[in-house]
Amino acid sequence: MEVDVMNHFGILKRFSDVPYFENEKSKKLMDDLHFSIRLGGIVVVTGLSCSGKTTLLDKTLKKLQEEKNIIVCRSLSTEKQAVSIPLIFSAFFSDLVKEKNIGSYMKAEKKERKLIELLNKHKKNLVLLIDDAHELNTQTFIGLKKIRELDKDTEGKITFILVGQPKLSNELNHPKNEEIGARSHMFSVLENKAKYCEWIIKQAVSENIKPKDILNQDAIELPGESLLTPLQVIKYLSSSLQKAYMIGVKPVTKEIVQSVLVPEINGLDAKLARNGYTNRYLCDLLNSKNNELRLFLKGQLVGSKAQEFNQEILKLGIS
Ligand SMILES: Nc1ncnc2c1ncn2[C@@H]1O[C@H](COP(=O)(O)OP(=O)(O)O)[C@@H](O)[C@H]1O
Ligand SMILES: [Mg+2]
Numbered sequence: 001m002e003v004d005v006m007n008h009f010g011i012l013k014r015f016s017d018v019p020y021f022e023n024e025k026s027k028k029l030m031d032d033l034h035f036s037i038r039l040g041g042i043v044v045v046t047g048l049s050c051s052g053k054t055t056l057l058d059k060t061l062k063k064l065q066e067e068k069n070i071i072v073c074r075s076l077s078t079e080k081q082a083v084s085i086p087l088i089f090s091a092f093f094s095d096l097v098k099e100k101n102i103g104s105y106m107k108a109e110k111k112e113r114k115l116i117e118l119l120n121k122h123k124k125n126l127v128l129l130i131d132d133a134h135e136l137n138t139q140t141f142i143g144l145k146k147i148r149e150l151d152k153d154t155e156g157k158i159t160f161i162l163v164g165q166p167k168l169s170n171e172l173n174h175p176k177n178e179e180i181g182a183r184s185h186m187f188s189v190l191e192n193k194a195k196y197c198e199w200i201i202k203q204a205v206s207e208n209i210k211p212k213d214i215l216n217q218d219a220i221e222l223p224g225e226s227l228l229t230p231l232q233v234i235k236y237l238s239s240s241l242q243k244a245y246m247i248g249v250k251p252v253t254k255e256i257v258q259s260v261l262v263p264e265i266n267g268l269d270a271k272l273a274r275n276g277y278t279n280r281y282l283c284d285l286l287n288s289k290n291n292e293l294r295l296f297l298k299g300q301l302v303g304s305k306a307q308e309f310n311q312e313i314l315k316l317g318i319s
Contacts (some may be wrong), residue, residue: 001238002090005245010209020055022198024086029187032126033060036185037127042148044133045136046077046169046215048187048274050231053163054131056189061129071096072127083136085143091128112150119154127159134164134171134276141172141180148183165276196233197223214241215252222257229274236260269297271318286312 036043037060047053064070073095082095089111096118119126130136144160151158162184163167170187172181198220201211211220219240223233239260244252272282283293286309295301296309313319 002241005199005242008245009241009250010206011202011204011213011214011241012206014173015200015204015238018200020059021199021230023195026056029189030056030060033187034063036160036187036190037064037161038067038125040125040159041149042144042180042184043159043161044168044172044184044186044195045161045163045189046134046166046186048229049165049276050229050274051189052230053189057129057161057163059133061127063164064127064208069123070125070127071122072129074129081309083140085140085147086111088128088130088140088144088147092118092126096122096126112147115147116150116154119151123155125157125159127161129161129163131163132165133162134166134168136162138176141177145180145183165274166317167276167281196230197221197237213251215257218254219257220250222254222261232265266272267297268299268313268318272297272313272316275316276319277316 001011005207006012012271033045033056034044045053045057059073065072073092092115093111097114144162148158148160166188169186170179172184172186174181201214201220205211205214223236236257240252240257243260244250244256247256248251249256256319279290279293282288283290286293288296288305288309292301292305296306
């Protein structure tokens, strides 16, 4: 948002710089998550892209790190499909072993023994966070379950936190992954958007300015009704103020907000992407070519093929 627009509406802070939004539901989610991570096991956190998963986990892990009996490690690999079991071990060892040459522990049997030794030595719970876990494959899921079982007789326990888009819970509920799915503790990031728009404005303006001085009440409610994530609310709120400034309207009307909301925002392709489904995955799932998939996503595929595709997409919980 431009400085002129901010001055015009009396906005003191960028919307992206306002503090973390919390309500009773999100506080409870954080408390339950915190408790579950301390108990050990496989903890799964899912939510749409930009729904606040990483932010929530950062806050929860910061709180956990202040507790003395927990060590938090992170898997830093950016190629999730390629996250292999040796990489998981090396993520633990990179954070726990002081010697530079961790390669010598990575041979078969040795790495398992080393991890057991570290659990007994530190007598602390080890937590490993794997972000974007919706991209992991079945082999890795099985490997994680096996590593988890190494803590059976050790003093410290292992917790894996798998964070990902809703595809992750669909994958874990699939029979091919039921070994790990049935043993996971699942959490879903709640949508806090109902009062989010009004709350952001209050945080960004001085005390003598009210949200209704900036946007009409129906305009304030609109982003919360149509948008799904905090990031989207920030983006469309800023664009609405920018447009209202350009055409000299204050407070911002519902029509202005409507005009900047991109119609495609709730289109099928956007929904699939937010849920973690790439075109490559969808082509495999639907046994289709990329061209055919693109026609389908644009609503231009007709006949029995389109019906067949629609049914498969519905099975993913997306309508
Ligand atoms: N509760 C919240 N309050 C304020 N901003 C939030 C909140 N949750 C997320 N955000 C903002 O939304 C953006 C996306 O959040 P992020 O945690 O990266 O989402 P995800 O990991 O689900 O993709 C970030 O810029 C973050 O600052
Ligand atoms: Mg994230």
